[in-house]
Amino acid sequence: MVSETKINPVQFKKLSNIVYTESGIVLNEKKYTLLVARIAKRMRMTKTSCVSDYIDLISNSPDEFNNFIDATTTNHTFFFRENNHCEFMIKTLDNTKPLKIWSAASSSGEEAFSLAVQLLANKFSFTIYASDVSDSMLKQGKRAIYPKERVRVVPRSILYTYFQKGTGKWQDHVKVKPEVQTYVRFEKFNLLSDTPVDTFDIIFCRNVMIYFDTQTRQKVVSTLCRALNPGGYFFVGLSENLHGLDHSLITILPSGYQKK
Ligand SMILES: C[S@@+](CC[C@H](N)C(=O)[O-])C[C@H]1O[C@@H](n2cnc3c(N)ncnc32)[C@H](O)[C@@H]1O
16 A cells, blocks of 8 residues: 555665666655555556565566656656647748657657657658657557547648547557558667767757756766757757856757757
8 A cells, every 4th residue: 555655764765775876767756655655556567566666676677677767757748738839840940851750758659649740741851750768658658559638739731641549449449550650660768878879950959857866967968069050959858947057058949959
């Protein structure tokens, strides 16, 4: 039971250190209840009876370690979230030049597919690399099936053209059409520890750095700026910014930057 699970201060420190080291996410004491709820769920799934046994389990099982990191990340997202960045791209960029786009921290893929359908509707030529640290989110992105409420703000014409309606037990879901899926490649990438092997014209890294401390944000921004082509665009979430970080980007709109 969730309410019966207790994490003592030493265990809390140990678990939050694991999360920080692996994903960069800071779990301070205010996040105690959240960590308890998520650990309790994993303990039920793995039939583990106490927190110390669960700590042993994640130390010895790489699979459960991944499940634990998955369980501690916030994956909330939806189609056409903070869409002004995409509208800016469509208005500003030349649709005759192929674009390489990276949705870093893509969660279950809604950001990447939102870009894909709008770029297709405006006859752009492009590829999108969508990455996340969470295996389960990447799996959902590759499956491309979403509950209807995630497409609530998608214009009808786009829904009609690029999505399939579910039927039977899937009637409350939509699926991104296979031809749209071919534009998006999902792969695991940890912003903290992996090195990009490619460069991009546009990078979206939205609504993830809010969970990081300044040191981690600096590391991530430096990594992503190196992967951005000169003149390329970099977008963070609307509640995020790059204040106080060292970078060579110029601000072009709220939470939107360009590499000189
Ligand atoms: C709130 S979602 C943001 C999704 C999307 N970008 C948006 O703005 O709607 C944050 C995502 O960041 C991912 N994440 C957290 N730490 C990460 C890391 N170190 N490397 C890559 N992804 C990470 C989480 O797994 C989660 O899916």
